[in-house]
Amino acid sequence: MTVIAAPAPLRDYIESIFRAAGSHDAEAQQIAEHLIEANLTGHDSHGVGMVPAYMLHLKNGWVKPNQVPVQVGGAGAFAVFDGQMGYGQPIVNAVMAQAQQIARTHGVAVTTLRNAQHIGRVGFYADRLSAQGLMSIHFVNAVYAVPTVAPFRGSDPRLMTNPVCIAIPGSQPVLLDFATSTIALGKVRVAYNKGEQVAPGRLIDHTGQPTTEPKVMFEDPRGAQTAFGEHKGWALAFVAEVLGGAMAGAPRSGEGFRDGLSNGMMSIVLEPGRLIDGGWFDAALARVIDYVKASPAADPDKPVLVPGEPERLSKAQRGRDGIPIDATTWKQIGNCAKALGLGVPEFPSVAD
Incomplete structure (x- = not known):
């Protein structure tokens, strides 16, 4: 049920x-x-x-x-925060409020955050910045007692699902927000709880062989998730580990972290109007969206979408049903x- x-x-x-x-x-x-x-x-x-x-x-x-969060470094357009291992959602809400103020003053804010418990869906924060007319780019690392994502060409887990997020404001806002693994660990958990298989290519077992069985992530012997796009997704995961982790002074995979789940985060928040006329950019963005969405759908029931559109459609449907x-x-x-x-x-x- x-x-x-x-x-x-x-x-x-x-x-x-x-x-x-x-x-x-x-x-x-x-x-x-x-x-x-x-x-x-x-x-x-x-x-x-x-x-x-x-x-x-x-x-x-x-x-x-x-x-x-406590600001422990940075000045001007730069700020470094420590989340003191608080719940990630209120910690990042507070950091992004500071980033917004800095961006209004300097045109851009570059912030890092370390020592925050699970910060959740990164797109949540980017979407709210976008609603205020601010563009943002976010790199996040995650550290758990046991890593879950195998390197490209590897056979055991070395990193976590390290998300990357980019939000572009406008009358038709764009929100790119994804884990660098082929599937988020939480989605594997959902499949595990439902007794369902995951799609091929998402997981490997403890021997490095492909599997569709989600239990390999929650029962011994443990397997691993794969990075999306082979070497490309793996490269993004690696960069997110360095920027969201090392650049933030946050815990990193492979360094003995054992206390639950910690996220590090690097964010760049900027006012697009400092670079280009806002009205012209909004019209240009709308033209790009119209152009790509005009591509005839391979499946009439599945039209072309742009990043952020699936979330808006889901919110309307689930808000109703x-x-x-x-x-x-x-x-x-x-x-x-x-x-x-x-x-x-x-x-x-x-x-x-």
């Missing part, structure tokens, strides 16, 4: 879990908003299914509630709520 949850009451439920777990109201609201937005935009890998992992991190002392949550994930979230003395709300369900 799949639960179909209305976004608003689901947000209230998730918020109540974090509040009961020790987060102040503002922090609980920001985490819940971010997770629900991920589900709404179709990225269930970064949605409410992360709650059990966050509660595990809290139990083990790997995340510290109610932290704020509800957010689907598989039974295993729903039970795991409910167990977290019950452990905190909370009830579990009733939502409709449909057969799988």
Whole structure:
């Protein structure tokens, strides 16, 4: 069975879990908003299914509630922040608010962030900057006790899914946001919880051979994810590790990190109007979008889309019809709520 949850009451439920777990109201609201937005935009890998992992991190002392980022370096257009291992969503919200102010003053902001617990869907932050007319580029590294992505030509995991994100503002905004692996680890978790296989080419087993079985990422002997686009995706993952990790002074893979999940992040935020007339650029962007979307669809039911469009379509559909949550994930979230003395709300369900 799949639960179909209305976004608003689901947000209230998730918020109540974090509040009961020790987060102040503002922090609980920001985490819940971010997770629900991920589900709404179709990225269930970064949605409410992360709650059990966050509660595990809290139990083990790997995340510290109610932290704020501290600026530890930089001046002028540059700023270096330490997230003090707080929940990633409110930490990055605060850092991006600072980046926005810096960009308004200097035309561009270059920020780095280290020591933040899982920051979630990077496109969430870029999308909000874009809504304020700001272009942004983000490189993120992730460090876990055990890495998950194998190098191109390698046979065992060495890095994590290290996302890259670019947002371009306009009347038709563009949002590129992807993991550098062929599939996000959270999407493998969703398939594992549903008892489904993943598409070919996404995973390898412990011997380095291709597999479609998601359990290789969660049961011993462990396998690995592959980088998308062979050497090209692997190169992006490597660069994200260096810029989001080393440039930020953040933990990196292969250096003995054992305390849950940590993200490092490098962001470039700029005012496009400092480079080109905003009206002219918006019209040029619209012409490019119209040109590529005019390509006849190979499948009439699957028209050409531009980056960010799938998320907008998903948000409209799920905002109207509800957010689907598989039974295993729903039970795991409910167990977290019950452990905190909370009830579990009733939502409709449909057969799988």
